Amino acid sequence: MEVIKKIFNEKRSLLVPVVSIVLGLLIGAIAMLAGGYNPILAYSSLFNRVIGSSYHMGETIRAITPLIFTGLAVAFAFRTGLFNIGVEGQFVMGMTGATLVGVLLDLPWYIHGPLAVITGAIFGGIWAGIVGYLKAKRGVNEVISSIMLNWTALYLANFIVSKFLTDPGQQKSRAIHESALMNIEWLVQLMDKARIHWGTFVALACVLIFYVILWRTKQGYELRAVGHNPDAALYAGMNVNRTIVKSMMISGVFAGLGGVFEVLGVFGNQTIMAASPGYGFDGIAVALLGGNTPVGVLLASILFGGLSYGSAGMSFGAGVPQEIIRIVIGSVIFFVAAHGIVKFILKPFMSKRAKRKEAA
Structure with a gap:
């Protein structure tokens, strides 16, 4: 029974x-x-856009990948009792850190690419760490500080790109060196030149890392305990302030990695942006749809990314x-x-x- x-x-x-x-x-x-x-024609056009060819399948995967990173970033913070609405800014800072290393340095590929990825992840983590510090030490609500830092990140990124990374009269950075790019050439050719990159595999690894950190480590237990009840965690001898900062920094690393692979794997440069890319705010919806669980975030990213990319098929195929x-x-x-x-x-x-x- x-x-x-x-x-x-x-x-x-x-x-x-x-x-x-x-x-x-x-x-x-x-x-x-x-x-x-005609809804039948519209939905058939949507699905044809998503899985109708190897190119569209590759581009759908490309659209899903940043949503996995930003969804994990939001979900991780939620799981530890924090609302990281600043994922957008951390995503942009990840882009900027990777672009700085990719444009200004010229290194062997086995050093250049990993260094650019790590730098972008650190930029995202530090940007989120500022929010955690302000909450832990000054009692500033993370929603207020993180959403304000979104705009700061956007304008700071534009300043860095325009001041140090562009040629005169250009609105985008110089091309990132080939040695730092994260494309998978054989897979790009297999998928009819769709923009497939290593970020997809790193995102899948991050789904596992999310689970291991929160549910299979002592640090994860402390992160969840502080999120559920800071007073009880303090009484149990946990360092609440340090845990808050740590939680936000890990969340920011996930977000920063999303930005890293957008410039290293998709565009190959960074533009002077009039507005933020929007992946951070989409990540909030993805995290909520996925129930703030790693597998749920993965499935929600597939749904959200597939609908977003396939919607163009509804427009072109069914008007x-x-x-x-x-x-x-x-x-x-x-x-x-x-x-x-x-x-x-x-x-x-x-x-x-x-x-x-x-x-x-």
Whole structure:
């Protein structure tokens, strides 16, 4: 009987997100019908855009990769009782650190690439560490300080690029040296020149690292304990202030790595930006959709990145305007996030099925 209940519960836990996605797509279909568009053609164009060719599959993976990093950054902070809304700024600082090393230094590839990656990660970690320090030592709310540092990071990055890394009259940095780039040439050729890079594999490794740090180490236990109850953690002899700073720095490293691979693996330079890339704010949605768990973040990144990249197919293939495309994406995300609504809809069916299972 217990085994049957366990199997049933596992199936039910998988059923909720599947039904959520289906409901979101149905609401999106209704919106398209109301606008006079063919939802079947639109969705087929979306899926064709995502998996229709090796190039599109590669580009979909490329779009998913930064969301894994920023989702992990937000989720890690959440798990330790902090709301890191400054992932956007840490992402930008990671880009800047990697670009500085990639443009100004000329080293062998086995030193240059890893050094650029490590530098960008450190830049992101330090930028987040400032937020942690202000909270630990001065009691400044991390939401306020981190969101303000987003703008500081943007303008500081633009200053660094324009002052030290650009040629006169240019709006982007000089090209990063070949020895620092993180492209996987054989895989790029295999995927019809899609921008595949080592960041995807590093992101998957970070999913595992996230889990190991938080649930398989003493430090992870302290991080979670401080997040759940700082007073109890202090009473138990833990250094709460140091743990807060450490948590934010690890979160910032994840975010910084996302920025690193955008410049080293995708663009090969850094532009003077009028606005932030937006991956940090998307990471908040990804973390929430993934329940702040590493595997959940990975799956939410695949969903969010696939919808974002595939939406162009709906526009070109079915003529659906961007406004309706956003309704479709928003509907899917809403139902995936609103587990309570989906469970309420499924409750009568699940109750009947549970009774049949128990009777069997």
